[in-house]
Amino acid sequence: MNKLLPIALAALALAAAPAAQAWTYKDGDVLLLFRNVNNPNNDVEYDIGNVSQFLGHTNGYTTTVSNWNPSIVTTVYGTDLTGVSVALLAVSSPTNATPTAWVSGLEPNTTAYGDSVSDWNFNYYSIISAIGVRPLTYSVPTASTNAYSINPSGKYKVTSYEYLASGGTYNGVSQLGGAVPFIVEQVIPGALDFWAVQPLGGATPDHLVGTFNISASGTLTFTAGPTAPTINSFTRAGTRNNVNYGSTVGVNYQLVNSPRLGTGATWTPVGTAQTGNGSAQSLYDTNNAATGFYRVSAQ
Numbered sequence: 001m002n003k004l005l006p007i008a009l010a011a012l013a014l015a016a017a018p019a020a021q022a023w024t025y026k027d028g029d030v031l032l033l034f035r036n037v038n039n040p041n042n043d044v045e046y047d048i049g050n051v052s053q054f055l056g057h058t059n060g061y062t063t064t065v066s067n068w069n070p071s072i073v074t075t076v077y078g079t080d081l082t083g084v085s086v087a088l089l090a091v092s093s094p095t096n097a098t099p100t101a102w103v104s105g106l107e108p109n110t111t112a113y114g115d116s117v118s119d120w121n122f123n124y125y126s127i128i129s130a131i132g133v134r135p136l137t138y139s140v141p142t143a144s145t146n147a148y149s150i151n152p153s154g155k156y157k158v159t160s161y162e163y164l165a166s167g168g169t170y171n172g173v174s175q176l177g178g179a180v181p182f183i184v185e186q187v188i189p190g191a192l193d194f195w196a197v198q199p200l201g202g203a204t205p206d207h208l209v210g211t212f213n214i215s216a217s218g219t220l221t222f223t224a225g226p227t228a229p230t231i232n233s234f235t236r237a238g239t240r241n242n243v244n245y246g247s248t249v250g251v252n253y254q255l256v257n258s259p260r261l262g263t264g265a266t267w268t269p270v271g272t273a274q275t276g277n278g279s280a281q282s283l284y285d286t287n288n289a290a291t292g293f294y295r296v297s298a299q
Contacts, residue, residue: 022145023047025132030054030090030102032220033131033161034073035152035173037085042149043161044073047132051090051102054194054209059225059299070218072147082216085174085185087161088194091128094121099199101128104192104212105184120199123179127164134159189216193248207250226251226298232280234294242284245296247276254297255283261293269297 025031025047032046046068077084088104099117101124115123135148140156143149152162152170162170167177174185186192194209210224229245236242243255252275256267270285283296 022142023135023140023148024146025136027093027096027129028052028090029132030088031128031131031161032068033087033089034077034081035085035162036077036083037173038083040153042076042151044076044143045131045135045148045150045161046072047146054102054222054224057210057224061224063222065212065220065222068146068220069144072143072149074218076149080216081188081214081218084188086188086192086214087174087185088192088212089128089131089184091125094125099125101125101197102209103180103184103195103197105180105182105186105195106193115197115199117199120197123176124197127176127179130164131161134164186214188214190214194222208248229253229296229298231296240284240286241294242282243294243296244280244282247279247281248298249276249278251276252299253281253283254299255285255294256297257285257287257292257294259292265293267295267297 028050030048030051030053032048034044035041048065048068073081073084088102090102092098092100094117099120101120103124135142135150135156138156138159140148140150140159148159150156150160152160157163158168162173165173165176169177172178174183175181176184190213192212192214194212195206196209197206208226210222211227212220212222214220226248229247232244232246234241234243245253247253252273254269254273255271256269258265258267270287271283274281274283285294
């Protein structure tokens with residue numbers, strides 16, 4: 001009987017142990033990724049659910065993203081996340097009717113929008129999908145039901161964000177190893193644009209879905225649609241009024257005017273709308289009125 005006791009105790013211990021595989025990543029899920037570029041730490045990776053939760057909202061819709069546990073990332077980096085880098089990535093299946101990658105970061109330039117289907121598969125799908133799938137493949141123990149804390153130089157390094165985003169070189173992580181021609185990360189606290197990128201010839205133009213903001217304490221919010229453009233200058237030559245503003249790639253801009261502000265103001269589209277290219281642009285109105293007010297509407 002004494003010989004059976006250790007076996008029974010071992011069986012009880014195994015029965016009480018949490019399941020190692022609670023991570024349920026699948027194509028279309030959004031990966032929330034943290035790393036510290038200045039000090040060696042584990043990468044922390046969350047699956048915060050399907051990207052559909054951030055799509056199809058009216059411009060200005062705002063929500064706090066609460067389906068993740070910040071205590072896991074603060075355990076690694078401390079309660080103040082200042083200086084930690086963060087990124088959000090998602091990708092649909094390549095067989096989807098409209099294959100799309102959703103990528104955070106600073107505004108892409110126009111070279112981000114010319115990938116062929118094969119290049120899109122290589123540059124976006126293969127990397128983002130691997131970050132989600134590899135921990136399952138290698139049976140990495142989970143920190144919680146939807147998060148991993150992975151040492152990018154340790155036993156499970158081949159499953160980590162840093163390793164996969166750099167092709168194993170640990171260089172160019174912030175641009176997915178150079179696969180993406182713009183920076184996908186932002187240092188906390190800060191804001192990250194969230195871009196939808198399709199292969200060349202996709203069903204819809206690549207566009208800005210919205211903006212994520214994250215605080216030093218880990219509060220993450222999402223606001224749908226483009227941010228309001230910054231007006232650089234207003235000039236008038238004869239009866240032509242010109243408004244110069246900073247544009248965002250893929251956003252449609254329309255000049256609107258009103259004879260008054262405040263109660264009773266009626267904003268009327270004037271001139272021709274145009275699509276932003278990431279540079280300063282101008283819209284104009286030929287208006288004989290001596291007074292009036294303008295603003296630039298972004299859609």
